[in-house]
Amino acid sequence: MLRRGLGVADVVRRSVDLRRHAPAVTDPLLGKSLSYRELWSRSGRLAAALVRRGVAPGDLVVVDSARSTDLVVAMLGILRAGAAYLPLDTRAPAGRVAEILDDVRVKVAVSDGRPDSVLAAVAPHLDVLAAEQPPPAGKVLLPDAGGDDPAYALFTSGSTGRPKGVLVPHRAVLRLAVAARFCTVEPGDRVAQLSSPAFDATTFEVWNTLVNGGEVVLLPSVAELAMDEWVALVRRERITAMFLTTSLFHALAREVPDACSSLATVVVGGEQLELPAVRRVLAAGPPGRLVNGYGPTETTTFAAYFDCTGESVAGLERVPVGYPLQETELYVLDEGLRPVAAGEVGELCVGGAGVALGYVGRPELTAERFVADPDGGPGLYRTGDLARQLPSGALEVLGRRDRQVKLRGFRIELPEIELAATATGLVDAAFVEKEGEGPSAVLAGYVLPAPGTDAAALPGELATRLAGRLPSYMLPPRWQVLARIPFGATGKVDRAALASAVVAAPVDAGPAGPLESELLELCRQVLGGRAAHAGDNFLDAGGNSLGATQLASRISRVFGVRVRPAEILLAATMGELATRVENLRTEKGGAAREFPAENRR
Structure with a gap:
């Protein structure tokens, strides 16, 4: 157990002391690498510059950087300044970034200076620094931060049509990284960094690695290379551990099922893991450990894990989310937050050191989703997922209580997309559903045109308007125009009948050859x-x-x-x-x- 109050930078400092000249962060394609000593020195200079700019403990500092060695310097430097980092999705449209920054009080940002950055346009008031800073003129005292002090904030999709920022403390990050049951990282291990800075898997990829003396290896997404080239790169770089979104794992399982055979551990998470994909990988050439990881952002990346082996998945109909991580409690509760009997379905609630502090500036929503822990811990987070305990003791998630979905690793509140569509004034009603599973899953959008709207031009116009408001992963690839809204016997919209109410489309001419x-x-x-x-x-x-x-x-x-x-x-x-x-x-x-x-x- 860690002593209460320890900060992430304090534990990383241990790795610096033990492995000063060992590589900490490497970008093999650019040929860049920082040793632990260099990472500590550069992050210290940035921390000093932030403190001199007036950044104080508890402040949020925006990070506007693509995946790079500078990104890791920025994250560590902000923590050493006693502040918390707020990473932006570098692919998000200006409207989305502006909406997030309107919700938080920030005055300083660390940026990599990309020419396509929207930061200057949406927040010209911000004091923007580069990650690379000169040595300070004179000694700067850096404040301590740890325990329940915030370490970072991540914004996720919101069911009210507004993104919500999850505030995560130091103790939650260290609960994930120290003595991790789901993925052991040891000095010298090379851990792939594939995730967007605004995706909570980055927490695992960076801090589980640096806290334990490993090497963060920045790799391109599989979408940036041909699949065989990407697999060859992973093997050539001798990657030890890796997180894969469920969709990416499913794609690899179908195309190159032995792609991960050279790794010690692969953790998969984000959506329901397909059992056939697991069995195909296990048969073709599995990694040393194949782990199904489960956990909302509010529980700091992962709350549960399940080791997938031929024996553990034998006789199952779906892959369980498994067992609690270290310093984590899992509860299956009824509507009154009382435990249900083993095998009965209830809401999965998470307790322990990994539970976040709440939502930034959203006290009502925080009170609704973060409730008292019966064991006296930091609190329980109500996931909204329906679960049950299997005879083995493992937990199985059966679906959502609300209309939140996971798509390619991103958590999406479908009502947010619907509200954004109706807010354009082009439509009287909008309905969005997730269709399919795994790599073939897609968002399906249906709209009823507003009076005076050209139905033929509506899909294109709506897509253009929403591209400036929502990130690409929340945009349905095609909006279908409804002739009417189908209603069921109870008077509610019959979502299953939406496709049958679509205006007839022209018949396709068919393939040419x-x-x-x-x-x-x-x-x-x-x-x-x-x-x-x-x-x-x-x-x-x-x-x-x-x-x-x-x-x-x-x-x-x-x-x-x-x-x-x-x-x-x-x-x-x-x-x-x-x-x-x-x-x-x-x-x-x-x-x-x-x-x-x-x-x-």
């Missing part, structure tokens, strides 16, 4: 059975970056040519993509041929 036809079939498989038409682009058809990676892999296998995922995402239509594939085959000297059925899967 055998190659295009085969390409559309590959696309249909990647999209989980949804048809794609020659006039669609991949995104309109319901695709995403992970699906593009899968499709690129299948194009390589079936047609014998290499297409980058980015080309699939940027192609105006599937017909244009088919032309690109045909041209590549011609350049390569490939003749037209029949495509064997076994190559299509």
Whole structure:
């Protein structure tokens, strides 16, 4: 057990003392690396600069940086200044960033100076520093921070149409990182850093590594490389441990099931883990440990874990979320927050040192979701997930009490998208549902036009308006226009009947030739059975970056040519993509041929 009040930087300092010249953060593609001594020195200079700018304990400091060595310097430097960091999603539109900054009182930001940063436009009042700072002129006393002091804030989707900031203390980060049951990191281990700075998996990737003397290795997303190149990079960089979103794991399981065989530990999380994908990886060449990790942002990345082995998943119908992490308690409670009997369904509540402090500036919502811990701990967080205890003692999550969903690792409140759509004035009503699971999952949007709105132009206009308000992962790839709102027997909207109430669309002309036809079939498989038409682009058809990676892999296998995922995402239509594939085959000297059925899967 850690003594109460210890801070994250205090524990990282132990690694610095023991491993001064060992690498702490490495960017292999850029050839950049910081030793523990260099990381400590640079973060100290930044901390001194922040204190001199008036940053005080408990303040929030914005971090506007892509994944880089500078990002890690900024995170550690802010903690050493006694403050808490607020990382922004570098891909978020200006409207989303402005909305977040309106909710918090910040006066200083640390930025990597990217030319596409929206920070200057939405918050010109901020005092912006670079992560690289010169040595201070004279000694600067850095304050202590730890225990219940805030370490960072992350903003997640909000059911009221407004994002909410989760405030996480030092003791919660250290509960995740020290003596971790779900993933052991030892001195010298190389842990991949793949997540967006605004995604809570970064907490695991950075702090579990640095607290234990490992090396943070910055790797590109699998969507940035061909899948086989990405797997080769992971192996070449001798990665020891890695977090994968469930969607990415599912894609790897389908395309390269032995992709993780060189790793000691792979932790998967974000959505329900598919049992067939787990079994395929276990059969093809698993990592040393394959762990299903579960936990909302409010419980500091993970609250439960389950080791997936052939024995542990035998006879199961779904993968459990498992058992509590260290210094964590899990409860299955009824509506009155009383324990239910083993095997009965109730709401999963989390207690222990990993529970967050609450929501930034949202006392009513904090009181609703963070309640008293019967064991006298920091408090319980009501996850809103329905769960039950299996005979083995492991917990199984069955779904949501509300309408929050997980998509490609992101937590999304569907009402937020609906409210944003109606706020445009273009529609009288909007309905958003998640369709499918795993890599083929997609948001489906349905709207009833407002009087005077051109129904034909509505989907494009609505998508354009929302792109400035919501991040890309919250945008349905296609909005379908309703002729009417279907109601059920109780008078409520019949969401299951929405598709049947859509205005009829023009009939697609069909594929132009055998190659295009085969390409559309590959696309249909990647999209989980949804048809794609020659006039669609991949995104309109319901695709995403992970699906593009899968499709690129299948194009390589079936047609014998290499297409980058980015080309699939940027192609105006599937017909244009088919032309690109045909041209590549011609350049390569490939003749037209029949495509064997076994190559299509």
